[in-house]
Amino acid sequence: MAELPVWTERLVVRRFAVGDVAAFAAYRSDPEVARYQSWEAPVSEVDAARLVAGFAAAEEGAPGWFQYAVERDGVLIGDIGICLHDNRMQAGLGFTVARPYQGQGYGTEAVRCVLDRVFGTGVRRVSADCDARNTASAKLLDRLGFRREGRRVQHTWAKGEWTDDLLFGLLAGDRPSRADEPAIYACRPNVVVRDLSASLRFYRDLLGFQVGWRWSDPAGRFLAEDDPDEPGTALVFRDRAHLILTQVAGAHPTRLHLDVNTTAQLDDLFDQWSRRGATIAEPPSVRPWGMYEMRLHDPDGTVLRISAHPN
Template identity: 45%
Template sequence: MHPAPIKAASGLPDLTQIDALTERLDAISRRYAEHFGFDRSDSWYLLKLQEELGELTQAALKMQGQARTRGQSATDLRTTFENEFADVLGQLLLLGRHHQIDVAGAMQRKWLKWADRHERHGSFRLETERLIVRSFKLGDVDALHAYRNDPAIARYQGWSLPYSRTNAAQLVADMFELHEPLRGQWNQFAVERKDAPGLIGDVAVNLDAEGDTAEIGFTFAREHHGLGYAREAVRALLGELFGALDLRRVVAIIDERNVPALNLLEALGWRREAHFRGSYPREDGQWADELQYALLRSEYLEQL
């Protein structure tokens, strides 16, 4: 039975043992370089890793019966494979140390974030009288692709047309089973009607990496405009941001031509606090003005 990995307070696996191992490997590698008189340059780290990966590939093919074994036993082939694996791993760690890579941070960004999302119970879900604001599902791709390709919708947004289905699928995959807004990035959540399941739009939030502020956005398919759905979803999102996440301030930056979105924010008590002239590239090659609106937690609570 293998012991469970130790976890640090942050929720990340404790990688200090890897750091200690890398220090020992570096000392061995440094002595080796000094003894044979070569420079461990940027190129050396990469070329040495490539060499070791080639030897690992050869050992794997022999073990799988896809290359000549020259009479080696199955046990010897397995041992050679494990030794070559150790060479590749050791050289990879040396390459990371040489370039001062934060191994824990890189693994969290690339791998462990998926474990974090699936280890939590349940997914993101807010309910209003008529709507559900939730994590994206794989079945949302077609609807997302459709309304993102509507010129009337895209003209006030940051994506270009045509918007490919591949991009829609990638966005859904990135946001799939997102359990809560993650800091330092845009998080998008799907919106659907309670009486007719299926994606009708989305709300987005970009939490400040360390502070207590956020920027939000919202996009709805054209056939669902004018029915109060966006206002209802944004109000629910604000409740989450000022409530569960205890933020102090939320902002939104809107193309000045997007009058319905501006009216929505003003109806929810937001203040216009900045006018950015010629700040957004329009679809006709000209530059549009943008307006920044803001809402403080204290202002939000006064409306309840």
């Protein structure tokens, strides 16, 4: 599984961090947000800090709950929980979106991103349930292809009343096609730097970027075998700007990373571009860092890496 964070068209899906406590406490304290959820509002900052610390320390892909933070333009706007069964083949789903960001498709976008990751690990089934009066959540699950599997009448005692539960399930093989979505949805320039540590300090400490990940394993380099040695690669982001920084000795051509929704779309691009005469330096394959990628060069030597999460 590729490292977090993950970028969708408008969002960043990432781990929780200490700096999320205030925003997390704020939206979870909103009575309208908490209305059909299991917790009681308000949520104190002490309780929020305890929860966020647990989220940040959890291991993604381990049995039990893992909570993803959902960010829009540098602001925490919600969270998505996945509860992986001990057999690692089925999971439960929960999600929350802050009220100012509801009704704009952010929940659907973020949950789809998380489902991509979960099903990409071999999970066969994801289940969800919601209060029968929570029509917004039910519609979100409908949009993502979940099947309505039943209604448990007066099954849950919550906040002083008995409530009906709607039951949903989604099998990996039943996910709706995304062939009608645009293939390339983001471009991340790769900036060649002399000193990766100094560049990270500049972007993080002076410009306020966050560090998404660092990669130093020679077996998983983003360069080709005949490229210069690469002591390290990192991704930094702020708002909707994402830069990959790569430390390389000497001159090196510009590189761009183009993100594609699905492996099928990437294969289609490979077929199209090959037929039109483009020289593909590296055909599509799963790389050591978990991405399905191909590599080609433009006439000036710019390196294009086209990437999709394996699905």
